[in-house]
Amino acid sequence: MPLLQIKNLTHFFGGLRAVYDFNLDLEEGELVGLIGPNGAGKTTIFNLVTGAYKPTEGEVRLNGDNLVGLRPHKITAQGIARTFQTIRLWNEMTVLDNVCVAHAARIKYSLLDSILHGRRYQEEERQIKEQAIELLAAFGLAGQAQELVKNMPYGAQRRVEIVRALATEPRLVLLDEPAAGMNPGEIGELMGLIQRIRQEFDLTVWIIEHQMRVIMNICERIKVIDFGETIAEGTPAEIQNNPKVIEAYLGEEVF
Amino acid sequence: MTIDIFLQHLLNALQWGSFYALIALGYTMVYGVLLLINFAHGDIFMVGAYVGFFIATFLLGIAAIFFGAALPMWASWLILILTILGSMVLTAGVGVGIERVAYRPLRERGAARLYLVITALMIGIFLEYLNLSLLGAADRGFPELIETHIYTIGNVSFTNIKLMVIGLAVVVMIGLEVFLRRTKMGLAMRAISYDKVAVPLMGVPMNAIIAVTFAIGSALAALAGVMYGSAYHVLGFDMGILIGWKAFVAAVVGGIGEVRGAMVGGFLLAFIEIFVVALGDVPGLEWLSSTYRDLVAFTVLLVILTIRPTGIFGVARRQKV
Amino acid sequence: MRKFYLPLLVLLLFVAIIGGSWLRVFNEYWQLVLLYMGINIILTVSLNLINGYMGEFSCGHAGFMGVGAYVAGLLSVWLFAEDKVFGPPVLPAALAIPLFPVILIVGGVAASLVGLLVAIPSFRTRGDYLAIITLAVNYIIKSVLENFAPGGARGFVGMKRVMNNMDGVFDAPWLLIWTFIGMILTIIIIRNFVSSILGKGVVAIREDEIAAELMSVNTRRVKVIAFMLSCGLAGLAGGLFAHGPGGYINPGTFTILKSTEIMVMVYLGGMGSLSGSIISAVGFTLLLEILRPLGVFKWVVIPLLLVVMMLVRPSGIMGNKELTDVFPRLRAIFGSKEESYALASD
Numbered sequence: 065m066p067l068l069q070i071k072n073l074t075h076f077f078g079g080l081r082a083v084y085d086f087n088l089d090l091e092e093g094e095l096v097g098l099i100g101p102n103g104a105g106k107t108t109i110f111n112l113v114t115g116a117y118k119p120t121e122g123e124v125r126l127n128g129d130n131l132v133g134l135r136p137h138k139i140t141a142q143g144i145a146r147t148f149q150t151i152r153l154w155n156e157m158t159v160l161d162n163v164c165v166a167h168a169a170r171i172k173y174s175l176l177d178s179i180l181h182g183r184r185y186q187e188e189e190r191q192i193k194e195q196a197i198e199l200l201a202a203f204g205l206a207g208q209a210q211e212l213v214k215n216m217p218y219g220a221q222r223r224v225e226i227v228r229a230l231a232t233e234p235r236l237v238l239l240d241e242p243a244a245g246m247n248p249g250e251i252g253e254l255m256g257l258i259q260r261i262r263q264e265f266d267l268t269v270w271i272i273e274h275q276m277r278v279i280m281n282i283c284e285r286i287k288v289i290d291f292g293e294t295i296a297e298g299t300p301a302e303i304q305n306n307p308k309v310i311e312a313y314l315g316e317e318v319f
Numbered sequence: 320m321t322i323d324i325f326l327q328h329l330l331n332a333l334q335w336g337s338f339y340a341l342i343a344l345g346y347t348m349v350y351g352v353l354l355l356i357n358f359a360h361g362d363i364f365m366v367g368a369y370v371g372f373f374i375a376t377f378l379l380g381i382a383a384i385f386f387g388a389a390l391p392m393w394a395s396w397l398i399l400i401l402t403i404l405g406s407m408v409l410t411a412g413v414g415v416g417i418e419r420v421a422y423r424p425l426r427e428r429g430a431a432r433l434y435l436v437i438t439a440l441m442i443g444i445f446l447e448y449l450n451l452s453l454l455g456a457a458d459r460g461f462p463e464l465i466e467t468h469i470y471t472i473g474n475v476s477f478t479n480i481k482l483m484v485i486g487l488a489v490v491v492m493i494g495l496e497v498f499l500r501r502t503k504m505g506l507a508m509r510a511i512s513y514d515k516v517a518v519p520l521m522g523v524p525m526n527a528i529i530a531v532t533f534a535i536g537s538a539l540a541a542l543a544g545v546m547y548g549s550a551y552h553v554l555g556f557d558m559g560i561l562i563g564w565k566a567f568v569a570a571v572v573g574g575i576g577e578v579r580g581a582m583v584g585g586f587l588l589a590f591i592e593i594f595v596v597a598l599g600d601v602p603g604l605e606w607l608s609s610t611y612r613d614l615v616a617f618t619v620l621l622v623i624l625t626i627r628p629t630g631i632f633g634v635a636r637r638q639k640v
Numbered sequence: 641m642r643k644f645y646l647p648l649l650v651l652l653l654f655v656a657i658i659g660g661s662w663l664r665v666f667n668e669y670w671q672l673v674l675l676y677m678g679i680n681i682i683l684t685v686s687l688n689l690i691n692g693y694m695g696e697f698s699c700g701h702a703g704f705m706g707v708g709a710y711v712a713g714l715l716s717v718w719l720f721a722e723d724k725v726f727g728p729p730v731l732p733a734a735l736a737i738p739l740f741p742v743i744l745i746v747g748g749v750a751a752s753l754v755g756l757l758v759a760i761p762s763f764r765t766r767g768d769y770l771a772i773i774t775l776a777v778n779y780i781i782k783s784v785l786e787n788f789a790p791g792g793a794r795g796f797v798g799m800k801r802v803m804n805n806m807d808g809v810f811d812a813p814w815l816l817i818w819t820f821i822g823m824i825l826t827i828i829i830i831r832n833f834v835s836s837i838l839g840k841g842v843v844a845i846r847e848d849e850i851a852a853e854l855m856s857v858n859t860r861r862v863k864v865i866a867f868m869l870s871c872g873l874a875g876l877a878g879g880l881f882a883h884g885p886g887g888y889i890n891p892g893t894f895t896i897l898k899s900t901e902i903m904v905m906v907y908l909g910g911m912g913s914l915s916g917s918i919i920s921a922v923g924f925t926l927l928l929e930i931l932r933p934l935g936v937f938k939w940v941v942i943p944l945l946l947v948v949m950m951l952v953r954p955s956g957i958m959g960n961k962e963l964t965d966v967f968p969r970l971r972a973i974f975g976s977k978e979e980s981y982a983l984a985s986d
Contacts (some may be wrong), residue, residue: 114854140856154847156912156960157840164837165844169856171837175865178836179829185836192837232856358770421947425954433697433931434954439908440900441943441950448939476730564775571772614783617776628765 065128068093068113068236073122075112075292082108083292086122088195089237095262097299099303101312105132105147105292106272110238111271114138114146126236141169145234147225149241149272150255157216159205159224160215160248166231196231203227203257204262219250226257230265237261239271243278255282280304288312323474324597332593333586334550337488340585341543342566344578345414345536351512351576352532353426355435357636359417359443360540361563366413366446368461368548368558371406375462378402399464399549407538414537415530417442423526443563450556458555461548465574480527484546491542492582495535499578503588504531506622528578561613568620574633583631592616646974656822670979678727678923679877680821680825685914686873690738691903692960693834693913694866695846697771698758700778701874701902704751704918706894707781710789712891713882714745714800716740721801727792733805740806740818744879748907751875752868754781759867764862766849778896795890799883802894802897819880826873831914833869843868845910904946909956916958923957 068090075083083105092098098106115136124131131139131314154162170192177185200206203223208216213224222242229237239258243251255278259267262269273279279286280300288296288303296303303309342364349357378398382390390398420436468479499505507528511518519525547562548554565588573584595615624630646868657674660666666674672826683705685962690698717728720736731739754777761773787791833839841862853859909920931938949956965969 105886116850116854135858135860136850137856137858138693140854146854148851152848152851154844156847157843161840161843165840165852165857166855167837168841168858173838175833178838179832180831181836189837228855309812356771390983424951430950434950436697437903438947438950440903442944444897444900445940445943445947448936448943452935452940453935498735560702560896566778568772568776575768588955611783611787614780614787616782617783621773621776621780624765624776625761628769 066090066128066268069123069125069128070109070113071123073109073112073124074120075108075117075122076120076217081292083112083119086289086292086294088202090268090270090308092235092268093262093266095258095271095282095284097279097286098270098272098289099274099279099286100137100295104312105305106289107240108292109289110146110240110272113139114144114238117293137169140232142235143233143235144238145229145232145236146238147222147229147240149244151218151225151259153213153221153225153228155212157213158217159200159213160193160196160209162224162228163200163231166228167192167196169232178230184298199227199231218245220255222246223257226261230261236268236270239269239273241272243273243275251278254278258282270283324600326475328479328593328597330475330477330481332484332590334589335441335487335593336586336589338485338543338547338562338585339566339569340492340582340590341488341539341546342563343570343573343581343585344492345540345566345577347573347578347581348508348536350570351578352508352529353422353435354432354515355422355439356567356575357536358436358439358563358567360536361559361566362443362446363410363414363537363559364540364544364547364563364566365450365554365559367410367537367555368554369403369450369459369542369544370541371545371548372408372459372461372554374405375399375402375464376533378623379464395465395468403542403545405540410541410544411534414533415539418533418563418637423529423602443559447560449557454556456556458553460480461552461554463552464549466473479552484550487542487546489538495539495578496582498535504528508532547597558616565613565616568617572620572630574630577583577630578634580630580632587631588616591619595619649940650824657933658813658817665799668867668885671813674877675819675880675884675923677922677925678816678823678879680902680905680925681783681823681918682819682873682877682880683902684827684909684917684921685830686828686870687876688906688909688911688914689830689834689842689866689870691906691916692924693846695911696743696762697767698774699771699896699903700736700758700774700776700781700872700895701870701901701907702896702898703778703781704755705878705881705891705898706785706872706891707751707754708744708745708878709872709882709894710785710796710878711875712743712879713796714790715746716743716802716883717796717798719743719803720799723801727803734803734809736806736957737809737814740814741821743877744818744822744958747879747882752872753869753880755867756864756967758871759864762863762867770922775896776852778894778899782891782895785816785894789891792889795888796890797886799886799889800885800887803883803887805961815880815883822876826876827914827918829873833865834914838862838865847983868882907956908946908949910958910960911940911956912960913956913958915963916956916961917965 068088070086070088073086079114086109098109101186103188108117111117113124113131114156115131115134119132122132126142126144129142131142132141145316154165157165171188173185181183186250197206198210200209205220205223205227213221217287226242242258243254246254258271261267271283283300286298286300287294288306288309295308295312297307298306342360345360345363346357349355349360364612375398378401382394382398386394406412421442422435425435425438465479469476470479507518507523508531510523511528566585569584570581571584572587573580573582592612596612661671661674683701687701689700690696702854716725719731719739720729720733722728746788757777758774763771765773790796803815835841841852841857844857845859849859905924906917907925909916909918927942928938931941934941964974
């Protein structure tokens with residue numbers, strides 16, 4: 065069974081049709097891309113899958129379990145994590161705290177425990193912090209664990225966001241324009257990082273990007289949408305030569 | 320409830336609604352332009368009432384020198400008009416002054432909205448207790464400027480003052496609508512409430528518009544203050560607190576930032592208050608006494624806000640995820 | 641060894657304050673000031689959880705104080721005092737001392753349940769709209785007390801008899817003792833909660849609620865917890881306040897003006913700073929006393945002071961730093977954030 069199944073996903077914002085009849089089956093371990101011109105509805109699809117919006121119509125299933133109507137934190141606990149187009153870290157908190165709080169779903173101690181700071185509380189907190197430090201270390205960020213996120217350079221913040229997403233122990237990661245604002249060198253690093261986390265953490269990755277270099281190089285399969293509708297689907301080679309795709313990005317060809 | 324009693328209550332509600340609506344307009348216009356809840360606004364109403372009181376007392380004193388005890392009709396009306404206009408102008412000055420001295424420095428510094436709100440709260444308290452310190456705890460009696468006539472049609476009785484309040488409020492609100500829709504300044508004010516960033520970039524002077532907004536809002540509150548004084552004659556340093564908060568809630572229920580919302584919200588609140596208490600006359604509902612009036616009003620408003628959080632005319636500001 | 645510094649300090653403080661009061665080193669006036677300091681600390685620290693750590697604008701805190709005051713006050717008079725409304729005391733005076741904390745807790749629990757009236761709307765609304773809801777709730781509470789509580793708008797008397805009965809069993813500054821304990825408990829509860837990962841969810845909500853929800857934080861649960869803790873502690877403060885000198889409470893005390901007073905203390909101290917709240921509550925109580933000769937005029941001076949502060953240092957005395965951030969040596973006594981990060985136990 066595919067890890068993620070999206071069927072007939074449609075969403076209206078009032079009278080505006082943002083997404084129309086979107087379908088996707090993601091197999092475990094795949095690395096799939098989602099591209100399209102600005103305003104095509106790509107981030108909206110991510111929002112619908114993660115529960116930030118409730119879709120007007122359609123089905124979303126993770127391992128067969130329905131996700132539609134669940135609150136976002138539950139959907140995340142089921143195993144979907146995401147990063148954002150503009151970085152949405154908790155600025156006044158430290159890097160370590162940003163990663164620790166993402167473990168919220170795994171907390172087993174009760175409110176009373178958190179006030180009394182008993183044995184079970186201390187043990188769980190220690191474990192979570194250990195795991196968080198290990199995760200940060202894997203990305204070279206352990207040394208900055210106590211830094212406030214707002215004081216970190218942009219590239220590091222992007223990495224923290226990815227680490228935070230990984231802290232939720234997902235099966236599927238949705239990356240929303242992870243290369244935004246990066247220079248070519250950083251983009252190269254990013255591509256390596258994405259492949260790495262896919263392998264190390266046994267992840268399925270679904271990525272929205274504008275940087276064609278990233279999409280064409282690492283994605284196995286690409287979906288193209290425009291005005292909320294799917295206009296093409298296929299391997300990078302197929303997409304590059306697809307006239308509809310070219311038209312969507314560049315306008316009609318004039319011969 | 321007979322039709323007479325209904326009409327009686329209706330008139331009361333229209334009068335109360337006039338006060339709420341006039342004050343609510345000030346809240347909503349400032350919010351539309353600055354996204355600021357000007358918590359000092361209820362106290363601007365109080366300032367307007369007191370300024371009117373002093374002007375009226377002063378003018379009456381002068382008139383007494385000329386005319387003795389009995390004033391000719393035209394003199395009374397003239398005093399009333401001067402009191403209203405004088406209070407509106409002076410209170411507008413107070414409102415603009417507060418904006419200039421307390422809010423603008425924070426705005427220019429790019430301070431978080433929260434600090435503006437706190438400052439507004441403080442200015443309100445400052446005004447109340449300035450009044451209390453300078454004028455003492457005793458209430459003031461607003462002088463009767465126009466002889467009160469009671470008219471009776473059928474079983475419904477009302478005073479000329481009540482008619483004047485409602486009439487003035489309606490005229491002023493129509494005037495405001497015309498101003499907002501037909502003049503350039505009005506257009507600019509409406510534009511800013513939709514998009515704060517683009518409008519200054521189009522060469523529109525923000526500071527001037529903000530000053531005008533505060534001036535109009537304060538003038539309207541002053542009008543309400545003078546009318547309140549004329550109708551009820553009792554002024555106290557804390558008169559702005561309760562009526563201010565209620566007008567504020569009314570503005571929010573109508574949809575804060577929307578001028579029509581303030582008007583509708585103000586009258587709606589008054590209607591709810593008056594008719595809920597009126598229901599206490601219905602057999603079986605005697606427990607609805609006037610002491611519950613405020614409680615029921617706030618509860619109903621809470622319910623409305625829970626069902627429709629952005630208010631009646633409000634537009635939800637969609638957050639981009 | 642280091643772990644004992646803080647409890648020792650607290651013990652010393654307790655002995656100094658309570659002992660000093662018992663031995664009349666502090667006269668009635670100063671005991672009252674200390675009492676109000678303690679109550680204000682509880683109020684400020686509890687409101688800071690919502691207005692500071694969670695970044696909301698709750699302007700109705702006094703309402704919850706009122707709930708606690710009335711519930712605790714009515715309960716203690718019913719149980720332990722002869723009263724026009726309730727008749728003779730239900731329980732013997734000797735039980736008043738051990739049961740007093742129970743009464744206070746009942747008051748706090750009642751207040752925290754009323755806090756749900758604000759917690760639940762907070763799921764869908766934030767910012768200005770939630771501020772209005774808190775205002776309306778404050779007003780509704782006051783109105784309910786006026787209309788339904790014994791004594792109505794004129795107020796309720798009788799708590800003094802309870803305190804006298806307690807003194808009759810054993811003469812000690814009981815209210816001050818319980819206020820001190822309540823204050824320490826409040827500080828511990830809030831500090832422990834916000835330093836836990838569960839509690840840090842509160843700050844995450846402030847910084848970016850949608851991201852928090854998407855990063856597996858159950859924002860509704862966290863909000864309910866925060867509001868119930870905050871309102872419950874305000875209720876505790878109210879219960880203590882109700883048994884103050886005079887033993888008299890009336891709904892008019894718990895209005896928006898009182899809520900504003902508490903807000904002033906929070907913003908003065910610095911949002912999101914526990915030590916800021918404590919310093920500010922103590923300082924503000926003293927300021928009110930110092931300015932007492934000004935009479936009513938002090939409420940002209942205080943708002944102006946705050947306006948000036950908004951212009952000069954809007955983040956408050958401590959901003960969002962703690963005392964240990966400014967004076968690192970104090971970490972020896974109070975512990976530090978890093979200490980809670982220590983991966984190895986001592």
